[in-house]
Amino acid sequence: MKQKIGVYICQCGSNISDYVDVDKVLDSVKDLEGVSLVKITMFSCSDSTQNEMVDDIKNEDLDGLVVASCSPKLHLPTFRNVAIRGGLNPYNYVQVNIREQGSWAHSDNPKKATEKAIQLVKAGIERTKYSNALEKTVIPSEKAVAVIGAGIAGMKAAIELADMGLSVYLIEKDFFVGGRITQWEDLCTVEELASDTVTRLYDEVKSKDNLTLFLGATAENMSGSVGNFKLTINIRPRYIKSDFNKDKIEELTGKCKTLTPNEFDFGLTKRKIVFKTYPGALPDIPVVDIKNAGDDINIINEFKDHLDLDRKDESITVDIGSVILATGSDPYTPKVGELGYKEIDNVVTFQEFKRIIELSPNGKLKYNGKDIKSVGYIYCVGSCQAEGNMYCSRFCCTCAISTSLSINKRFEKIRFYHVYKHIRTYGKQEVLYDQAGRQGDIFFKFDEDEEPVVSMVDGEGTITFNDLLTDGEEISVSPDLIVLVTGMVPRDDYKRVAEVFKAPIGRDKFFNEAHPKLRPVETVIDGIMIAGASQGPKSISESTKSALSAASKADALLHKGEIELEPTLAMIDTSLCEGSGLCIQACPFNAITMIDAGGKKLAQVEKSACKGCGWCLAVCPHDAIELAGYTNNEMEGMIESLITV
Amino acid sequence: MEPTTTNIEKQTAAGVDVTTYDALVIGGGIGGEEAALNLANMGYSVIMVEKDYSIGGKMVHLSKVFPTLDCSACITTPKMSETIRHPNIEILTYSEVRGIEKDGKIFNTSIVKKPRYVIEADCTGCQLCEQACPVVVQDQYQYDLVGRKAAYIPFSVAAPRVAAIDIENCTLCGACERVCPPNCIDFTMKEEVIDVIVKSVIIASGFELFDAKKIPQYGFGKYKNVIHAMQMERQLVPTRPYNTVLRPKDGKMPDNIAYVLCTGSRDKTIGNPICSQVCCMYSIKQAQLIMGALPMADVTIYYMDIRAYGKGFHEFYIQTKNMGVEFVKGKIAKIDEKDDGDLVLHYEDIENGGAPKTATYDMVVLAVGVLPQNNIPELFKNEVLELDEFNYVKQTDKLVNPGMTTIDGVFVAGTSSGPMDIPDTILSAGSASAETASYLRRL
Structure with missing residues (x-):
């Protein structure tokens, strides 16, 4: 038991006092027994007070340290460091929170706040008395990272990690890289084309020896903990041999007759069963869609020498230290009949519109064979909803407006009507909004609670709404094409991905960050990072930034090749354990196993997997488990002193 | 190049010992801290130069942050303390970079450490000098809401927590010197020039607030009850000087407060056509905080468009609207002051017929925008750091390498490249540090 405890009571400027x-x-x-020194400090965390504490520990030969100040979330590491600098074990330090749980919470009642503070400090002293010196365990960790998704964010993160010297597994479920931006080609706010950006990144990906790209691959299962995960990947066959004969495959493609809707063009076009999503798709190797082959299966068999038809799904397991989820987003799909979608011929989504632009012949914007001379945008479809997707999708205003500008450089004059709820061209993007107005685009604003109506009027698809910019007047426009400016939603398989990686999901169904302000790419699960639009709607540049941030966090975690584990772990008292196995069921981290010790069944804790959560303690019927740093002696001592006035 | 394992490498250039660092981070705000910590955690050595007495930048002076209403100081100070204590980070406060010259793969850097007239290593932050000092001047850290002494600790959570003497206002009476227990006040202190070699540079120097006096029709500086948003912010912080919100002219608790959005943003007449990205959200946040501080007060926000675009922002805006804050679409044309200090706003009520209208308020808060710090290119003596058309540091490969600038080895983070909120600044700084790390590896 500690006999010479130093206690520091912080005024926190005046926040506490x-x-x-x-x-x-x-x-x-x-x-109090065991207390050898008590001091009041102005700011315990200030350098000068820290130095004073270090001197006290040394000069007074203290064996325990208590600081009564703010939340341990804020300064526990600070004072543990003070303990170390003074030559004391950091786990003989206890922080007592008399600010967040004292002065701030009870600013209306100083007398009671003081009473509470006294009890809390006494309890902290009691805990310190029973505290044990603990040592952190250091375990070796893998210098390898899995990046899920080879869109812009995933490729960029993978390249950077490879540059940093880590081994990288880049796992893409599609057979081609690039993700959503390949469907755009004409990007917003920059002159660059999507295919150029993707090619640039793909070339870099291919040039790295320590980066392995898996296509047609999905993450199936993961076990282990930060620094030492095992990830199982399922790889679907492409059915084309890696050393394929280009002429033969072209001949095969030519002979194939079966057509299926091309998902890449949202079904606006059809594709063959031997295909690339678009001509420039990378890698430049087609894929065979055997499932939809139909009558073409005979032709496929004719070419079997050039194909890999016997290949089955393959499962491989990789050892990694960390994961970056860069699974991106899907466009919001309106319900049938939502603003005329799928009911009125000339109503399309913004993402479909981007394909229509790319598929239009030079100089003419065409949809269903008809010339398009005017376009009506309806904004915030699937975003900023009163119920459902309450969030703003962030990219849509800028991209829709940017497209209205670029389209007019590419095709003959096209008139744009913007029917909006809010225009959010934040930052430098504001100038595009201004340019669109100068180009002659017409802007109408509808009320947040009064969505426009799309209906057939005199045989024409028509948008009707009350325009707030002209005193709420009812206005109807019948453009050649009605474009629903649809926002972003998480990928359709987000739940499955979240399950594999135990990644937390927010209310908006995107992956949730550890802290929205300061830790936007980390999650509460150690070692699992999130990047790009999988965390929330983002522009390309914003996605790249988050990918690079995630890469730097992963490198900081893994570059040493070892990871420190907190010593606050479950400890089994083998003399008390009866092998009930209840702890195994309770453990959320699969950290406990049953061993056979000379005929007696005993529970055993795997240190690297234990998180010190304490679930097992609560269920053990024999009280055979203790949590280091939170032992029964410490806890009971605290409770005893809290209830004794 | 592998990360330097030791903090400091000594190199001899021209017979003088010059310290070499992997990276120079200009600016110790939240962006600079994040970039420096990332690099330091990856094993690189960093020197950070902060022009102010303390690191922490603008964020440490905020009350609560949108949309989570986290206490800003409480989430910033651990970051500040982590930066200060990191063995791979060296910090020079009250210092400015004077010149950076590229020489092959290195940058010869000259830094000026200005005298704070207090020996940093000895000061205990006891504040006795502050109590002894007879001079009272306006406190710039409180945006002139209250006074401070000429010998003072910049602000309560300053890091380092070391006093400074404001020599401009000091009367050299010697009162502080006489009371200082460790005798650390030194009026003979001189400007010191420190030369270092760095292998890369991250610019994270942040932004300037728009000076509301540049829109004279709003009366800022003339009408006392017209304040700017940072002044309101300081009235709402946990250590608020008045413990409530008061209007400056007569100390009355305001019953109705108006916010004028886009003050100095989206305004070609003052030369800033772009949106500042943060003002809508900080005004909405302040409106919520005011409803807590003054439950009976009405808050009206005059806006052009509500830019609630980030994660959780739109939801926060709707919540605020539902709490009873009024939103009026209309740009304020001018503000008049009545004899009693009340203010008359002239505006076009766009959503209700568009007629010119007036409304009277006890207090007006100008939601001032952000502007670039445009002296950065001058630091580079033999290379050209280009700015974009809005005078922010130009990003040369925005989509793929967002931190890259026109100088190889120089990267940009946070609001030096454009208006940004805190999460975007963190991402931008993370990105710049990753790009710097891979640049250093390629060296």
């Missing part, structure tokens, strides 16, 4: 009578706290604890 305005409401808590710190002198009274000092008087109440100074004569």
Whole structure:
């Protein structure tokens, strides 16, 4: 038991001392058994006080340290460091929170706030008395990362990680890289074409020796913990041999007759069963869609020497230290009949519109064979909804407006009507909004609670709404094409991905970050990072930034090749354990196994998997498990002192 | 190049010992801290130069942050303390980079450490000098809401927590010197020039607030009850000087407060055509905080468009609307002051017929925008750091390498490249640090 504890009561400027009578706290604890020194400090965290504590530990030969100040979330590491600098084990330090749980919470009642602070400090001293010196365990970790998704964010993160010297597994479920931006080609706010960007990144991906790209691959299962995960990947066959004969495959493609809707063009076009999603798709190897082959199966068999028809799904397992989820987003798909979608011929989504532009012949914007001379945008479809997707999709305003500008450079004059709820061309993108107005685009604003109506009027698809910019007047426009400016939603398989990686999901169904302000690419699961639009709607540049941030976090975690584990782990008292196995069921991290010790069944904790959550303690019928740093002695001592006035 | 394992490498250039660092980070705000910490955690050595007495930048002075209403100081100070304590980070406060010259793969850098007239290593932050000092001037850290002494600790959570003497206002009476327990006040302190070699540079120098006096029709500086948003922010922080919100002219608790959005943003007449990205959201946040501080007060926000675009922002805006904050679409043309200090706003009520209207308020808050710091290119003596058309540091490969600038080895983070909120700044800084790390590896 600790006999020479130093206690520091912090005023936190006046944050604490305005409401808590710190002198009274000092008087109440100074004569307690085991306390050898009590001081009041202005700012315990300041350098000068820290140095004073270090000197006290050394000069007074303290064996325990208590600082009564703010939340341990804020300064626990600070004072553990002070303990170390003074030569004390950091786990003989206890932080007592008398600010968030004291002065701030009870600013209306200083007397009670003081009483509470006294009890909390006494409990902290009691805990310190029973505290044990603990040592962190260091385990070797894999210098390897899996990146899920080879869109812009995934490729960029993978390249950077490879540059940093880590082994990278880049796992893409599609057979081609590039993700959603390949469907756009004409990008917003920059001159660059999507295919150029994707080619640039793909070439870099291919040039890295320590980067392995898996296509047609999905992550199936993951076990282990930060630093040492095992990830199982399923790889579907492409059915084309890696050393394929280009002429033969072209001949095969020529002979194939069966056509299926091309998902890449949202079904606007049809494709063959031997195909690339678009002519420039990378890698430049087609894929065979055997499932939809139909009558073409005979032709396929004719060419079997050039194909890999016997190939089955393959499963491989890789050892990794960390994961970056860069699974991207899907466009919001309106319900049938939502603003005329799929009911009125000339209503399309924005993402379909981007394909229509790319599929249009030079100089003429065409849809269903008809010339398009005017376009009506309806904004916030699937975003900023009163119910459902309440979030703003962030990219749509800028991209829709940017497209209205670029389209007019590419085709003959096209008139744009923008029917909006909010125009959010934030930052420098504002100038595009201004340019669109100058180009002659017409903007109408509808009320947040009064969505426009799309209906057939005199045989024409028509948008009707009350325009707030002209005193709520009812206005109808019948453009050649009605474009629903649809936002982003998570990928359709987000739940499956989240399950594999235990990644947390937010209310908006995107992956959730550890802290929205300061830790936007980390999750509460150690070692699992999130990047790009999988965390929430983002532009390309914003996705790249988050991918690079995630890469730097992964490198910081893994570059040393070893990981420190907190010593606050479950400990089994083998003399008490009866092998009930209840702890195994309770453990959320599969960290406990049953071993046979000379005929007796005993529970055993795997240190690298234990997170010190304490579930097992609560269910053990024989009280055979203790949590280091939170032992029964420490906890009971605290409770005893809390209830003793 | 592998990360330097030791903090400091000594190199001899021209017979003088010059310290070499892997990276120079200009600016110790939240962006600079994030970039420096990332690099330091990856094993690189960093020197950070901060022009102010303390690191922490603008964020440490905010009350709560949108959309989560986290206490800003409480989430910033651990980051500041982590930066200060990191063995791979060296920090020079109250210092400015004077010149950077590229020489092959290195940058010869000259830094000026200005005298704060207090010996940093000895000061305990006891504030006795502050109590002894007879001079009272306006406190720039409180945006002139209250006074401070000429000998002072910049602000309560300053890092380092070391006093400074404001020599401009000091009367050299010597009162501080006489009371200082460790005798660390030194009026003979001189400007010091520190030369270092760095292998890369991250510009994270942040932004300037728009000076509301440049729109004279709003009366800022003339009408006392017209304040700018940072002044309101300081009235709402946990250590708020008045413990409530007061209007400056007569100390009355305001019953109705108006926000004027886009003050200095989206306005070609003052030369800033772009949107500042943060003002809508900070105004909405302040409106919520005011409803807590003054439950009976009405808040009206005059806006052009509500830019609630980030994660959780739109939801926060709707919540605020539902709490009773009024939103009026209309740009304020001008503000008049009545004899009693009340303010009359002239605006076009766009959504209700578009007629010119007036409305009277006890207090007006100008939601001032952000502007670039445009002295950055001058630091580079033999290379050209280009700016974009809005005078922010030009990003030469925005989509794929967002931190890249026109100088190889120089990267940009946070609001030095454009208006940005805190999460975007963190991402931008993370990105710049990753790009710097791979640049250093290629060296």
